[in-house]
Amino acid sequence: MLPILELISTWTIPLLLLTIPTIGIVKRVPVYESFVDGAKEGFNTAICIIPYLVAMFVALKVFQQSGAMDTMIHLIQPLTARFGIPQEVLPLALIRPLSGSGALALLSNMLETYGPDSFLGRLASTVQGSTETTFYVVTVYFGAAGIHKIRHALVAGLSADLAGFLAAVYVVYRVFANS
Numbered sequence: 374m375l376p377i378l379e380l381i382s383t384w385t386i387p388l389l390l391l392t393i394p395t396i397g398i399v400k401r402v403p404v405y406e407s408f409v410d411g412a413k414e415g416f417n418t419a420i421c422i423i424p425y426l427v428a429m430f431v432a433l434k435v436f437q438q439s440g441a442m443d444t445m446i447h448l449i450q451p452l453t454a455r456f457g458i459p460q461e462v463l464p465l466a467l468i469r470p471l472s473g474s475g476a477l478a479l480l481s482n483m484l485e486t487y488g489p490d491s492f493l494g495r496l497a498s499t500v501q502g503s504t505e506t507t508f509y510v511v512t513v514y515f516g517a518a519g520i521h522k523i524r525h526a527l528v529a530g531l532s533a534d535l536a537g538f539l540a541a542v543y544v545v546y547r548v549f550a551n552s
Contacts, residue, residue: 378548418517425513432508433472442467458542461487462496469500470507470534477501496545503537505530 397404436442446463453463461483469476480501487493507530511523520526 422513422517425516429472429509429512433468433475436471437468437475456542457546459493459496461493462500462542465497465500466504466538469504470509470531472509473506476506492545492549495549496542499541499545500538503541504534505537507531507534 394404397407442464445467446460450460450463454460465476465479465483468479480497483497484494487497489495489498507527511527511530515521515523515526
């Protein structure tokens with residue numbers, strides 16, 4: 374099963390980079406001009422969401438520096454240990470819904486510490502890809518769109534994060550526990 378995963382992971386991005394422009398050319402879409410227009414629109418969007426980003430980063434730092442994250446990890450660790458979830462991946466699971474860049478920094482640290490092909494490295498990478506930056510999305514995109522009633526979206530997003538985290542743990546144990 375691992376050679377198939379390696380083949381897929383090796384060729385997915387190059388195939389996408391070839392397929393998307395090819396489809397555009399076949400459909401007679403001005404590919405380069407469309408790309409530049411999208412980049413301009415992305416830049417304008419980035420300017421609009423800067424205040425929301427600043428608020429999110431301040432809240433994230435307060436969460437980390439106040440000790441609230443460490444307290445949460447301490448409280449949930451006995452439960453997660455019963456299910457075989459390593460304590461080392463819990464900070465990533467808590468930070469990922471708050472900040473993609475914060476989670477990426479934790480992931481990078483874990484990969485440097487344990488190695489990318491270690492069980493913890495694979496688990497952390499899978500958690501990173503299986504969860505979303507829910508609070509970031511709600512704060513930035515809902516704020517930029519003027520959406521104020523976020524309760525149901527937040528519950529759905531956090532439920533999806535929990536499901537993604539648990540699915541990541543399950544899949545990594547099933548696929549990589551013996552390698």
